[in-house]
Amino acid sequence: MSDNHEKSSSTPNKSSLSLQGDCENCFGLCCVALPYAASADFAIDKDAGCPCPNLQSDYRCGIHDSLRQRGFRGCTVYDCFGAGQKVSQITFGGRDWRGAPESAKLMFEVFPIMRQLHELLWYLNEALTLPSASPIHGELAKALGETERLTDLDSGSIMELDIAAHRAKVNDLLLRTSELVRAEAIRSQKGSASRRKTYGRGADLIGAKLKGADLRGANLRGAYLIAADLRGADLRGADLIGADFRDADLRGADLTGSIFLTQPQLNSAKGDASTRLPKSLTRPAHWSSSGK
Structure with a gap:
């Protein structure tokens, strides 16, 4: 399909x-x-x-x-x-x-x-x-x-x-x-970990307002991020396996270094030219070409 x-x-x-x-x-x-x-x-x-x-x-x-x-x-x-x-x-x-x-x-x-x-x-x-x-x-x-x-x-x-x-x-x-990966991501944050929110596996973040959130090294396995506002969020080192990104707004988000993200997850989300992706994945054709 x-x-x-x-x-x-x-x-x-x-x-x-x-x-x-x-x-x-x-x-x-x-x-x-x-x-x-x-x-x-x-x-x-x-x-x-x-x-x-x-x-x-x-x-x-x-x-x-x-x-x-x-x-x-x-x-x-x-x-x-x-x-x-x-x-x-x-x-x-x-x-x-x-x-x-x-x-x-x-x-x-x-x-x-x-x-x-x-x-x-x-x-x-x-x-x-x-x-x-x-x-x-x-x-x-x-x-x-x-x-x-x-x-x-x-x-x-x-x-x-x-x-x-x-x-x-x-x-x-x-x-x-x-x-192992998330521990390394958190260690590299140089004291900023105290400002981070933590989420458990399968967290209910439907419609969550996470614009600009520091989610480096976060455990978002199976998280429900449907229609979440993730504009400009930092997801480097985050575990995204099974996360539901349907209609999540990833404009300007940094997904480089995130782990276990797949093309179908990206395809279900919204993004634009300013969304930073892992090298193994491609920008969906239906995403906006603007960075606004």
């Missing part, structure tokens, strides 16, 4: 598959496998396994240039972390669900599991780039290798995975990574 539902005739090899959605090499899996309900994000209801009416026979989206204007904002927010092309081209060997309808149901069930695994790969790869987490880089690398191995299983084996147990194991490492 991204803005880029173009498809090419080239099939990538395994090494070229990334952790970002590549709609050109996917069979529109997010547009079929996933359900959605009529809301501010979607103009209509759709059941799981039912193709979106905007999905064309070549797996292109018929309205990808005007998704937001047509009431499908949710499509522009979603990213599969590369699970779509992995399932399409590797797990099912390039056999599409229309050409091989007997595989459709299994493909649609494997896709959300693969998406979870690829999201974990995103976090683990990031954790391994963080100098503060060097004491546990060995454990992180081992978890990365194990997660990669799971993504290479056949479809039947993927369906038998205890994905919740694997997520819990990886999450323990990500928590330890967070503690």
